[in-house]
Amino acid sequence: MPLIPRLRQLSTFALLVPCFALAAPPSAPNGIELPSGYKDWRVIAPSHREDNKTLRVILGNDVAIKAARAGDTHPWPEGSILAKLVWKDGSHAAWPSATVPAEFVHAEFMIKDSARFKDTGGWGFARWKGLDQVPHGSDASFVNECFGCHQPVREDDYVFTHPARLP
Amino acid sequence: MPLIPRLRQLSTFALLVPCFALAAPPSAPNGIELPSGYKDWRVIAPSHREDNKTLRVILGNDVAIKAARAGDTHPWPEGSILAKLVWKDGSHAAWPSATVPAEFVHAEFMIKDSARFKDTGGWGFARWKGLDQVPHGSDASFVNECFGCHQPVREDDYVFTHPARLP
Numbered sequence: 001m002p003l004i005p006r007l008r009q010l011s012t013f014a015l016l017v018p019c020f021a022l023a024a025p026p027s028a029p030n031g032i033e034l035p036s037g038y039k040d041w042r043v044i045a046p047s048h049r050e051d052n053k054t055l056r057v058i059l060g061n062d063v064a065i066k067a068a069r070a071g072d073t074h075p076w077p078e079g080s081i082l083a084k085l086v087w088k089d090g091s092h093a094a095w096p097s098a099t100v101p102a103e104f105v106h107a108e109f110m111i112k113d114s115a116r117f118k119d120t121g122g123w124g125f126a127r128w129k130g131l132d133q134v135p136h137g138s139d140a141s142f143v144n145e146c147f148g149c150h151q152p153v154r155e156d157d158y159v160f161t162h163p164a165r166l167p
Numbered sequence: 168m169p170l171i172p173r174l175r176q177l178s179t180f181a182l183l184v185p186c187f188a189l190a191a192p193p194s195a196p197n198g199i200e201l202p203s204g205y206k207d208w209r210v211i212a213p214s215h216r217e218d219n220k221t222l223r224v225i226l227g228n229d230v231a232i233k234a235a236r237a238g239d240t241h242p243w244p245e246g247s248i249l250a251k252l253v254w255k256d257g258s259h260a261a262w263p264s265a266t267v268p269a270e271f272v273h274a275e276f277m278i279k280d281s282a283r284f285k286d287t288g289g290w291g292f293a294r295w296k297g298l299d300q301v302p303h304g305s306d307a308s309f310v311n312e313c314f315g316c317h318q319p320v321r322e323d324d325y326v327f328t329h330p331a332r333l334p
Binding site: 039040041042043045046047048049050051055056057059085087092094095097098099100101103104107128130131132133152153160161162164165166167 | 212217297319334
């Protein structure tokens with residue numbers, strides 16, 4: 001191949017690689033897409049699970065934050081999305097009695113859409129694992145695991161998180 | 168007084184009361200004003216201090232978030248503001264091995280302005296306590312307590328928080 005067409009071919013390839021690198025992660029097996037921009041959402045509460053040694057921050061989209069701040073979460077309004085960011089427990093070299101985030105475990109989501117997710121309390125569940133954001137679950141039945149675990153808080157619209165008090 | 172002017176007087180009073188209620192909290196004794204809008208800032212990391220039984224979320228203003236995500240925190244850039252929101256440990260009735268936020272303790276701030284705060288590592292420290300947001304400290308010397316406690320992380324620009332990894 002002459003030089004110019006070969007360079008053109010190479011430059012097309014060079015343009016495509018970053019596009020693939022920026023592509024959204026695959027959807028969850030139940031069809032839920034990773035909510036865009038969730039890392040920029042505002043805080044509802046932190047938590048620390050000492051059974052599985054993980055630190056968490058629960059964020060909300062604008063609908064959820066408005067509801068959380070107004071105390072309007074029984075039930076959470078349609079369109080609410082809760083994002084739970086989870087890290088393994090780590091220790092702080094300069095403050096040994098503090099637990100701080102170590103490796104990133106996963107981002108979990110609850111999406112309130114009562115019509116679409118009527119079989120799971122009006123919430124769609126999904127999880128993307130690790131820094132590579134790999135969808136959790138081999139098929140759509142993975143939501144039984146999520147919904148089962150949330151049964152103890154059925155009276156709180158299936159949500160464990162109580163919005164943290166703020167001034 | 169005739170009825171109409173008296174009603175006017177009452178309605179003026181009724182308008183003034185909510186204005187006072189919405190006034191900003193007093194400045195800290197070192198002159199730092201409570202940064203506006205901090206509850207809407209984005210997350211840098213959670214943490215859990217098991218010595219004094221508190222859960223924390225560390226937020227950053229736009230300058231700090233940009234630096235945290237770029238790994239550009241040695242030193243943190245001028246204009247960075249870190250906000251640490253602190254709650255007493257609480258337990259979750261439906262998940263006893265989880266620690267969740269109970270009462271709000273205080274909001275603490277570190278403001279990077281190397282010229283203004285040259286005596287304390289380039290950082291201005293301030294704290295507002297409780298839901299009433301009462302400034303901490305009886306005079307400007309309270310910063311010695313803050314800066315003293317941050318000495319172990321002098322090599323990390325006096326900041327304990329390492330930005331949590333995110334996808």
